[in-house]
Amino acid sequence: MAALPPSDRRPWRDRWSPNGEWVLLFALVLETAVFSAFGRNFFTLGNFFEVVRLSVELGLLALALTPVMITGGIDLSVGSMMALAAVVFGAAWRDAGLPAGAAIALALLAGCAGGALNALLITGLGIPPIIVTLGSFSMFRGIAEGITRGAANYSNFPKALVMLGQGYWWGVLPVQLPILAAAIAAYAVLLHRSAIGRTLYAVGFSPAGARYAGIRVARRVALVYFLSGLAASVAAIVYVAHLGQAKSDAGTGYELAAITAVVLGGTSVSGGRGTVWGTLLGLFSITILQNGLRLAALPSELTGVLTGAVLVLAIVLGRLRSSPRARTSEATTPMKNSQLAILCAVIVAAALLVAGTNIWLVRSLRPPGAAASPAGSTGGRRPVIAMMPKAKGDPYFTSCRTGAEEAARETNVDLIWDGPTGLDPARQNEVVESWITRRVDAIAVSVENQAGISTVLRKARERGIRVLTWDADAAPDARDYFINQATPEGIGFTLTDEAARLLGGRGEFAIVTGALSAANQNQWIAFIRRRLAAQYPHLKLLDIRPSDDDRDKAFAETQTILKVHPNARLIMGIAAPAVPGAAEAVRQSGRKDVYVIGLSLPNLCKRYVHDGVVQSVVLWNTRDLGYLTVYTAARLTGNAIPAGATSFAAGRLGTIEVRGDQVILGKPFIFNRANIDQFDF
Amino acid sequence: MRLLEATAIAKSFAGVQALKGVSFELREGEVHALVGENGAGKSTLIAVMTGALAADSGTLAVRGRLLSPNSPGLARSLGIAAVYQQPSLFPDLTVAENIAFSLERRGLWRRVDWKARTRQARELLARAGADILPGRLVGTLSMPEQQIVEIAKAIGADARILILDEPTSSLTGYEVDRLFAVIAALRGRGAGIIYISHRLEEISAIATRVTVLRDGEAVATRAVAETNRDELIRLMVGREISTIFPKREIPQGGVVLETRRLGSRAAGIRDVSLSVRRGEILGLAGLVGSGRTQLAETLFGLTPADSGEIVLHGRPVRIPSPEHAIRLKIGYVPEDRRRHGVVGEMPVAENTTLANLRAVSRRGMIDRACECALARQYVDRLRIKTDSIHAPAESLSGGNQQKVALARWLAIAPEVLILDEPTQGVDVGSKSEIHGLMVELAERGLAIIMISSELPEILGMADRIAVMHGGAVAGTLSRAEATQQKILSLALG
């Protein structure tokens, strides 16, 4: 084919920035520059590959969503599909005893089936994609929860599989990188080179127009949803290998993160526009932001705030660039720019005012000291201790933090407090990875997923970082010490004993748990059942209801329990918000014969304990737990705890016992009307 | 008495001067036609009059009252109403509510009187000569019915100044007559009507004066009685068009496509028996709704046939989808250019190859260079006026968009080409170019089926004319025997 005359070549902008991708590229460069300056070890090859590794699962989903959105559709079910595929894989491998290869095939098949179901409902019955996938969003995860009964956690996968998610090639290249690269290549070819891709754009711009051009619209649309299901199941396999476990909470919230990446990348929500290149820019500007904030020890909540801002900004700026043409085509309402500017200014001012007063008010209510000094980087080289809760923003962990900060001041160390802000169980691994990159001196983790996090903790130990676990333990060889406040066994048994004491060893009760798939709660429930079977044959567990860590949901669930099971004499809440929720429900029901006990924070329950609704709350002193964790970490980094020590002095807590590789805080404590006022956390 | 007077109106978009100081006046009781090629500035001028756009300079006065600044609300309150080519109705609302929206007074907190709305709608629809239930959703109405709703709105607004933008483009002869009766009645009550149309015969039938716009300027205003078709065309394009229909005698070959008692319940056609030969242009006439477009869609596989047969080169074939039709080398340029003919947001080059990606791709991968070369070839051959082959199709004028739609089907090297209203809403220059192209294609041996509501076009271009009525062929006329009267009498059944 003869060379084209210059006038017929595709303009540069059409190829690389048809939808304002330049804004994003600029943002990406800016991010990189800022974090190179402020983040420790940010601008290194190792960190670059870490970012890529963390982007694989999300990247697969974002890539799959790009053609979906180009055809003008949306797929909200990808995150749930991941959970379903992960659980299918786990069940096939462990319960059905299939070889890993066959289990993977089965999981991919499940993905294809899920995608096909969406495709069928969308193209066969003509139901809008948002409605179909909103339904399958619930259904897929629901099936995963049903199969596992929320609790089953498949782990201990073969080495080769775990390599896929955690290993390196030549010591630096993450093993899953080729999968992402292959997917990128495949989708780039599909969208930008193949004839099928071209027809997808036509369908997105105008389904009717595409049909009149002889394109089989339904088949094309079905294809993208089918591929989206398949990609979600591939992402599920990578995710399972990465985390070393398969559970029904896999991929929670990934659908919105993936959509954010795709939209950020310039793909139009109304269809027809979008590029793989833009999606990658969107993806990496989010993951680099997360990674950079962690390495710069900035609060991870900023991720959401900044992502939101960049999202709106990128679209507005992209629009400014192309506005003259757009203006003429749509006869806009004549609104003067000055009016618009004033209106916007007023609204922004109002929003800032609300936000500002909220910040000020909330800050003003917090006890002094709590908000003090999140360790600046001033002064000489002070040891850096990184401490992670299971979930940031959980009142339980917030009270631990108070104690941790107290210890950090006393022992003169810098404390980084960061952790997951959502329900995504993969987030803890990501945070630890970034701490390893940042080379902190000690890491203390409250472990959410034992199977998942142990490998990355071992890696941290190999790099000479002291590793502690607190609140919940990892594999024993993955950490130096476990700060043992109470074992699951201890909690389960204490709660059961307390229930038996109140009911006189005979009666029926129900449990309100956190999320159905929450690892801790499921462990406790297992021990509660064991204790019941062994000691209390006349105590009967009626039902277990989820509260999803939402007080209002715990309230509603308890109301239902009280009516469905009028014989229930006791409600046991085993998540911090579940106890006040259950207590309020019991109080409003007017039933004086129903007891409420559970595991929660004294401050949340004080009023109910005094009112006699809640009989007892089982917990340890959370502030002391945080204090002891940081104190131990500080002593460890100073090599002040010799191997084989049986005790050490831990500041205001006095002498603390060390049993093997466990530091013992004490037994679970029972708060009741007599003693609860002595505690403020 | 001057109803409306526009003086030196100028308007530009992003540096492009759409109106360069246009003056225009409308008197009571007259029908003032506004003609010009697409892009001459007619739509912009209307938008300024109705307040949808603000002019950069110039003044607009209604009965001596200056409208500055103009706004949709002000224009409406002074009795300006517009009926657009594309009805601007709410598909999800009822006919009654659609009519009421433009008639009731403003005020957001005013209560809606549903009974009065229905009563009013019933009365106005009757005055417009239509039998449509006020409670029906507009989305379920046909295009002509929607236009009648628009006209009912204008009647209800007691429009003193009624702007009709290509009102007859989707109407059949009978409906046009009814519309003209309504216009005459409005005139009789002293209203002024601005009438925009590409159909010059209509203008001589209904207008009193005509103003020609060209490149954003009003080049002339004439009394209809003192001008003629040729002069108007000359004024519009600035040059004489030698032959309006460039039809030539072409030797015809064997039968390419034949239908035998073809029927489709879904499309509403039955017992259609037709044939078209190599080099022949078969005209398909009939009222809107007579089944012409439906027949084309059946032949193209959009609504597959369920009885009878289609015979191609002597062999019976099934055409269950457009894809099959394309494989059988049947092309279809649809009636609705914006929605079906081209994908507006896609570049010219991609539109050209969309129906035949196989030709520019190897193993399913598109060869961009090959695609661009092909597109360039068609842009040059059809004289498509565009900045670049990578410009979006919607940035082109209507006539050029139609050429892009045509190029798409020429790219599949068709043996049968179905053209559905190929020159509707197309400016005069492009129109004759498209006609010339049809002849050229026939000469190369294509069998062409042309659907048109414009009788002169059918008479001028077709070798044979099949007239449809009620989903069936009412009769077939040869070029020699066909006249407007014969076609109409067949079409009316």
Added chain:
Amino acid sequence: MRQTMRHVMLDSHRREISLVAAILAIAAVMAIAAPGFFTWGNERDLVMANLPVLIVALGMTLVILTGQIDISVGSQFAICSVAAGVFARLGMPTPAACLAACLAGAAMGALNGALIAYARVPSIVVTLATMVALRDGLRWVTEGAWVADLPRTFQWFGRSQAASEGIAMAVAALLAAGIGWGLRHLAAGRAVYATGSSARAARLAGIRPAHVIFAVLALTGALTGCAAGLNAVRFNQVPANAGLGLEMQTIAAVIVGGTAVTGGRGGIVGTLLGVALLGIIGPALTYLGISAYWERALQGGIILAAVAMDAVRVHAREHGSLAAERS
């Protein structure tokens, strides 16, 4: 002609009728299997539990009717809840604190609305951004701390529980009736439908679609604030993570209620039925003794089955009527 009229009426209320049928079917099952379901106390608790979803869904109906969507309501709800608590703790009387929450919600809704209507950013993008930003912002500020130690007069406005539950229900009923009536019988309500049905036609009819969209988003914010306030006073402390997943619940209710995602079609009655259906499925399953682990799967399945059945019927009717017309 009369027959056709009735046909039109039936057709436009198709979804409402099938929803009522579905609710009646569940009710029938419950009446046989678990008569305890139908007690005054249970109904009252169900209504109270679904009140926030209901009030927010009223606003969401308007938003979806204009062809937009707002997925930030859950985050707005959390912020408004905390705002109500904080204001009350500063000594504001409880009704005033609720009003302040409303205003905070309106401000956030106005921010969404301005970006969507005037900056012309697609609504899903804007509200995706504000959803993430507001939720993370709140978490950053509160660090998860609940607003506790509220004055005694906070819970139930310091009245009896029954009285203030009555107040809350009355407010919700008033809002639902007011918005439902307004949508049908006020020019402003018709402007909402007009905007969603065809923005172009609306502009030509002298409606400013941008103003309408701005107004419904701001109103949704205010309603979210109102819901947050009414919900907060049921308790004596305010959690910092309220409203998780609220957006999905309300959108699902509105869509199941028959409001078209493309705008212009639907209404408050459908939304009320949608909230009712989704609200009773969960408790009904509990009453039937179905394990919580399968609840989510069943809920998703029921939603899918409902819309699929509807779609199948539309398909059948369109084909049937077409054939009837032609013959």
